[in-house]
Amino acid sequence: QVQLVESGGGLVQTGDSLRLSCAASGLTYSNYHMGWFRQAPGKEREFVAAIRSIGGHTYYGESVKGRFTISRDRAKKTVTLEMNSLRPEDTAVYYCGVDQGGILSSIRDPNAYDHWGQGTQVTVSS
Numbered sequence: 001q002v003q004l005v006e007s008g009g010g011l012v013q014t015g016d017s018l019r020l021s022c023a024a025s026g027l028t029y030s031n032y033h034m035g036w037f038r039q040a041p042g043k044e045r046e047f048v049a050a051i052r053s054i055g056g057h058t059y060y061g062e063s064v065k066g067r068f069t070i071s072r073d074r075a076k077k078t079v080t081l082e083m084n085s086l087r088p089e090d091t092a093v094y095y096c097g098v099d100q101g102g103i104l105s106s107i108r109d110p111n112a113y114d115h116w117g118q119g120t121q122v123t124v125s126s
């Protein structure tokens with residue numbers, strides 16, 4: 001059974017930094033994506049960043065490019081999202097997900113992800 005456990009998040013001020021972590025267990029495939037999405041009240045789930053298990057290639061949403069960095073510890077099956085220069089519009093619940101299909105064309109599509117963490121709140125005050 002696949003489980004994703006997130007940690008990090010909290011309340012910060014504009015310009016601050018935060019780190020989110022996601023630990024995966026029960027993964028049985030070697031080719032998969034792990035990604036971060038976020039969802040603000042009344043909005044759809046938005047792609048933030050993702051990383052491929054093989055090769056470690058990274059992908060980012062336009063709104064976070066240059067500010068956020070996703071990385072992984074392949075042996076520990078953990079993924080970390082470093083968030084810098086946070087803005088009020090970054091406020092959302094952040095979800096870690098895994099796509100065990102590993103198809104590159106769907107890496108930004110939340111519907112392709114088959115397991116999710118419980119979500120962690122990030123609030124950026126102005």
